[in-house]
Amino acid sequence: MVEAMKNYVVGVDIGGQTTKIGIVDRSGAIVAQTVITSKYNADEGEKFMDSVCEAICDLAKGVGFDQIHGVGIGAPNGNYYTGSIAFAPNLPWAKNQSVPLKAYMEDKLGIPVTLTNDANAAAVGEMTYGAARGMKNFIMITLGTGVGSGIIVNGELVYGHDGFAGELGHTIAVRHNGRQCGCGRNGCLEAYASAIGVARTAREWLGSGKYEDSLLSDIEEITSKDVYEAAVKGDKLAIDVFNFTGTLLGRQFADFVAFSAPEAIVVFGGLARAGEFIFKPIKESMEANLLTIWKDKVAVIPSALKESDAAILGASALAW
Amino acid sequence: MVEAMKNYVVGVDIGGQTTKIGIVDRSGAIVAQTVITSKYNADEGEKFMDSVCEAICDLAKGVGFDQIHGVGIGAPNGNYYTGSIAFAPNLPWAKNQSVPLKAYMEDKLGIPVTLTNDANAAAVGEMTYGAARGMKNFIMITLGTGVGSGIIVNGELVYGHDGFAGELGHTIAVRHNGRQCGCGRNGCLEAYASAIGVARTAREWLGSGKYEDSLLSDIEEITSKDVYEAAVKGDKLAIDVFNFTGTLLGRQFADFVAFSAPEAIVVFGGLARAGEFIFKPIKESMEANLLTIWKDKVAVIPSALKESDAAILGASALAW
Numbered sequence: 001m002v003e004a005m006k007n008y009v010v011g012v013d014i015g016g017q018t019t020k021i022g023i024v025d026r027s028g029a030i031v032a033q034t035v036i037t038s039k040y041n042a043d044e045g046e047k048f049m050d051s052v053c054e055a056i057c058d059l060a061k062g063v064g065f066d067q068i069h070g071v072g073i074g075a076p077n078g079n080y081y082t083g084s085i086a087f088a089p090n091l092p093w094a095k096n097q098s099v100p101l102k103a104y105m106e107d108k109l110g111i112p113v114t115l116t117n118d119a120n121a122a123a124v125g126e127m128t129y130g131a132a133r134g135m136k137n138f139i140m141i142t143l144g145t146g147v148g149s150g151i152i153v154n155g156e157l158v159y160g161h162d163g164f165a166g167e168l169g170h171t172i173a174v175r176h177n178g179r180q181c182g183c184g185r186n187g188c189l190e191a192y193a194s195a196i197g198v199a200r201t202a203r204e205w206l207g208s209g210k211y212e213d214s215l216l217s218d219i220e221e222i223t224s225k226d227v228y229e230a231a232v233k234g235d236k237l238a239i240d241v242f243n244f245t246g247t248l249l250g251r252q253f254a255d256f257v258a259f260s261a262p263e264a265i266v267v268f269g270g271l272a273r274a275g276e277f278i279f280k281p282i283k284e285s286m287e288a289n290l291l292t293i294w295k296d297k298v299a300v301i302p303s304a305l306k307e308s309d310a311a312i313l314g315a316s317a318l319a320w
Numbered sequence: 321m322v323e324a325m326k327n328y329v330v331g332v333d334i335g336g337q338t339t340k341i342g343i344v345d346r347s348g349a350i351v352a353q354t355v356i357t358s359k360y361n362a363d364e365g366e367k368f369m370d371s372v373c374e375a376i377c378d379l380a381k382g383v384g385f386d387q388i389h390g391v392g393i394g395a396p397n398g399n400y401y402t403g404s405i406a407f408a409p410n411l412p413w414a415k416n417q418s419v420p421l422k423a424y425m426e427d428k429l430g431i432p433v434t435l436t437n438d439a440n441a442a443a444v445g446e447m448t449y450g451a452a453r454g455m456k457n458f459i460m461i462t463l464g465t466g467v468g469s470g471i472i473v474n475g476e477l478v479y480g481h482d483g484f485a486g487e488l489g490h491t492i493a494v495r496h497n498g499r500q501c502g503c504g505r506n507g508c509l510e511a512y513a514s515a516i517g518v519a520r521t522a523r524e525w526l527g528s529g530k531y532e533d534s535l536l537s538d539i540e541e542i543t544s545k546d547v548y549e550a551a552v553k554g555d556k557l558a559i560d561v562f563n564f565t566g567t568l569l570g571r572q573f574a575d576f577v578a579f580s581a582p583e584a585i586v587v588f589g590g591l592a593r594a595g596e597f598i599f600k601p602i603k604e605s606m607e608a609n610l611l612t613i614w615k616d617k618v619a620v621i622p623s624a625l626k627e628s629d630a631a632i633l634g635a636s637a638l639a640w
Contacts, residue, residue, distance in 0.1 A: 153473055160582060161455075161456070162581050163581075166578075170611050172574075175494075175495055251492070255491040259486070259491070259576070259579050260478055260485050261479070263481040289492070291490050291503055
C-alpha cells in the first residue's frame with residue numbers, strides 16, 4: 001500500500017526573541033500560525049524543544065497531525081548535516097553547547113525534521129514561493145541584524161563540507177583599517193551592511209562634524225530605520241550612508257558573481273526596504289566591478305516574500 | 321542488446337601554443353598520446369578541429385576506435401553549456417568568434433564530446449585521479465600564466481547560470497591602487513598570483529632600490545622560475561616576493577572558504593612547484609583570516625597529478 005499524500009508542512013523560524021511556527025499548504029499559504037518565546041536559559045534547551053513540539057501539535061489539530069509531511073526549521077547557526085544548533089550567540093540555550101533539534105524533535109513527533117540556518121531557509125523560500133521561482137543558480141543575501149546568505153547552485157543549497165557554507169557576511173569588504181566585526185575579525189561585510197553597521201556608519205559620520213545640520217543629529221540611539229526615514233526626507237547624511245553601504249555591497253556582489261555565476265542576487269531583510277536608496281548604489285557598484293562577461297547580466301532584486309511570512313515559508317519549504 | 325562497455329576515453333588539453341591529446345584507460349593511465357599545434361589563424365577554426373579529430377582517430381587505432389567512450393576537452397574559455405570556445409585571447413581562431421567544438425566534433429567523430437574550461441578540467445582530474453579523490457567539496461586553484469579555478473560542490477563542478485562560474489582569479493585581492501589586470505580591472509588576484517604577477521612583483525621591487533644585492537638584479541627578463549631559483553639560494557627579495565604573493569592568496573582563500581566551505585583547496589600549476597616558499601605564507605595568511613569555525617579545518621594541498629599528464633587526465637575524466 002502506498003502512503004497517502006500529506007498536504008501540509010510545518011515551518012519553524014527560530015529567532016533570538018521569538019520562534020514563529022506556521023502550517024503551510026502545498027501552494028505556500030500559511031493556514032495557521034503562532035509565536036512562542038525563544039528565551040530559555042542555558043540549561044533549558046529541552047524545555048524549549050518541548051514547547052516547540054507542543055505548539056506544533058496544537059497548531060496541527062486544525063488540519064489533522066496525520067496530514068503533516070514534515071517540519072522545516074530555520075535557525076541561527078542551524079546545521080543541516082548535524083541537525084544541531086551550536087554556538088548561537090543570541091540563543092543562551094545553544095550558545096555554549098550543541099542542541100540536537102532534529103534528533104530530539106523527530107523522536108518526539110515521529111515525522112521528518114530538517115534544520116538549516118535562517119539565511120539558507122530564506123533562500124529555499126525564495127526559490128519555492130518568491131522572486132527566485134524557476135531559478136537554479138542564485139544567491140540570497142539577508143540584510144538584517146547581521147548579514148546572512150544562502151547560495152543555490154544547480155537548484156540546491158550549497159552546504160559545503162561541514163554544513164556551514166555561505167557566510168558571505170564574513171567576507172572582507174574593507175581590508176585596511178576595517179571595522180571590528182562581531183566575529184572578532186576586521187572589515188567583514190557584516191560590520192558595514194547589517195542594520196547595526198548602517199547605524200554605526202551614521203553615528204561615526206555625525207561625530208565627524210561634517211553633517212551638522214543632519215536630521216539624525218537630534219536622535220539619541222540612531223537605528224537603520226531612522227537613517228531610512230531621514231533619507232526619505234532628503235537628508236544628505238542618510239543618503240550618503242546608503243550610497244556608501246550599497247557601494248561596499250556591490251563590490252562584494254561582483255566577487256560573489258565570479259564565484260558561482262548566479263542568475264540573480266536576491267536581497268532580503270530590513271535594509272532591503274530602503275528600496276532604491278540601497279539598490280541603486282548596489283547595482284551601480286556591482287556593474288562597475290563585474291568582469292566584462294557578466295556586465296548587465298546579473299539581476300539584483302528584492303525578495304518577493306512578505307517579511308512577516310518569509311521566515312516561516314522558507315523553513316517550511318525545506319520540509320517538502 | 322546492451323551496448324558493450326567501452327574501456328577508454330580521450331582527453332584533449334587545448335593550450336595557446338599546443339594541444340595535447342591522450343587515450344586514457346579506466347585506471348587513469350595514459351596509454352597513448354600526441355601533441356599538435358594550436359596555432360591556427362582567425363579563419364581556421366574548422367581546420368584546427370579537423371586536425372584534432374584526425375589526431376584522435378590516429379591515436380585510437382591502437383585500442384580500436386569502437387573502444388572509445390567519449391572525448392573530454394579542457395580549453396581556455398571553454399563553456400560546458402554551449403559547447404563552444406569564445407573570446408579566448410590566446411587562440412586567434414576563437415578570439416573574436418564562438419567556435420562550436422562540441423557540435424562539430426560530435427558530428428565528425430560520432431561519440432559524445434564534453435567541453436569545459438581548463439581549470440574546471442583540472443578540478444575533475446584531481447577529483448578522479450589526484451589529491452582530491454573522495455572529496456565532495458573542494459576548490460582547485462591553478463597558478464599558471466593566469467590564475468584559474470574549478471569549484472566542486474557536492475561532487476559536481478559549479479558551472480553557474482551561464483557556464484562561466486569559478487573566475488576566482490578575478491576576485492579583488494588589492495582594493496586601492498591595485499595593479500591593472502589583463503581583464504581591464506584593477507587589483508585582481510591574477511595580477512599578483514599568476515606567474516606573470518610574481519615576476520612583475522620582483523621587477524617592481526628591484527626597481528625600488530631596496531634589494532640592490534639581489535641575485536635577480538642581473539637577470540634581464542625575470543620569470544617566476546628565476547624568482548623560485550633565487551629563493552632556493554636564499555635570496556631575500558625572492559623569498560619576500562613569495563611571502564607577499566602567498567599572503568594575498570591566503571586572504572582570498574579565507575573568503576573562498578566562507579563561500580563554499582570546502583574540505584580542501586588544491587593548488588596546481590607552475591607556482592605550486594615553489595613548495596613551502598609559497599604554501600607556508602598561503603596557509604599562515606589563510607588561517608589568520610578564517611572565521612573561527614574553519615580554523616585548522618581546511619587543508620591547502622598541492623596537486624597530486626604529474627603536471628605533464630594532468631591536463632590530459634583532467635580533460636579525459638570529463639568524458640566518463
